Amino acid sequence: MARPAQRLAANAPGPFYVDASCIDCGTCWQFDPQHFAPHGEASHVVRQPEGDGELRQALLALQACPVAAIGTTPALRARTPADGFPALITRHPAGDVYYCGWASRRSFGASSWLIVRPGGNVLVDVPRWSAPLARRISALGGLHTLVLTHRDDVADHDRWARAFGCGRWIHAADADAAPGAEHLLEGRDPLVLDADLQLIPTPGHTAGSLVVLLGQCHAVLFSGDHLWWNPAQQVVVASERYCWWNWAEQLRSVERLLDLDVGWLLPGHGHSHAFAPGAWRGALEQTLAWARR
Ligand code: SF4
Incomplete structure (x- = not known):
């Protein structure tokens, strides 16, 4: 307090x-x-x-x-809304996306995101355990899948997985951070979980970093700590300062995202951003040019 x-x-x-x-x-x-x-x-x-x-x-x-x-x-504190989180961010044809709030010290306050979709709801990274938040997520259909973008942002993953009986995905290279995870992503090829949901390995920030792509056109990219938005400079940031594993690999991982059609960037840390149609590639080229200047 x-x-x-x-x-x-x-x-x-x-x-x-x-x-x-x-x-x-x-x-x-x-x-x-x-x-x-x-x-x-x-x-x-x-x-x-x-x-x-x-x-x-x-x-x-x-x-x-x-x-x-x-x-x-x-x-004033007594007026805190009971239904504040998850807070709706955007409605995409592939699913509604919410910010979960209730950040965890164990993931240094990283953002976690809920995708409500017909094929089963997905939690991307993990908030601290909260019974009120769990009740709200239950009312939205519960959790089918939990995706951990990298080792830093796993927080209370076991508690959430137990509460909802959902399977957890993490890349094998970061799997020691979530030893109970049911599903391991191997190698560097994207994994299509279904038509509108992909896990894309993006090693660099950590060896097992991955991003989650919702939809194909004007898609929503959940980027963990691989990329975020800097509103003051109006740029997508890939940070060498906060790269814990391999900076050259991280830049190669950024390159592999150039051909996506991204409409929203939702990171673990840093600002989110909505892109105008067609703006993603240019923004990422600017990021790469700046990083290699
Ligand atoms: S920066 Fe983080 S720790 Fe500091 S007041 Fe804001 S939410 Fe709390």
Whole structure:
């Protein structure tokens, strides 16, 4: 629980604040950039919410924080929506996509995504265990499959898999991070789970990194920590600084995604982005040119 005595000086005056326990995971400002922003090695409240809609966003950011570093008054906290997460991001012909919130410290606040689809719902990476979230997911049809994009973002995977009896996929090269996983992806060839769902190995950030592709036209790409969006520079980022395994391999993995038709990029860390039709390839070429400059 955030403590007023540890409120960071950078916070805007008012009831919401970030305290000194912030781990700078980015969850709050990725979800609610109107009110939260990075500041040095922590986040802070840049503007206090005004009106019911903004209050809802700030309260959900508070709920999503993996270390309870965001505080507010008990009266405002009591107004936290019970149905906030999963939060709808986009409706694609291949499935509805939701952000799960409830980030886990064990995956450094990584985003997890729910795909609600006729062929069975899919959870991409894992939130911290939350009974209210599990009830909401049950109401949306439960979970058929859980995909772990890489070793860092496995969080409470065993708890979620047990609760829903769903099979877990992870690449064999990262399988030691999820020893109970039922399905291992081997090698570098994409695996078509069904017509609208593919797992594509993208080694680099870790040896077993993979991305998930939903749909074929204007598809949704769940990129783990392979790629994310930088809104200030309007670029897709592949980061050498945060590459834990092999940077040259990571760039080759970026190249293998050039021919996709991506409409949404939904990463584990960093910002999401919706691309105009046809914009994906140019954005990725820019990423590769910058990385090899
Ligand atoms: S979600 Fe919490 S830990 Fe993460 S950056 Fe925001 S305040 Fe810090």
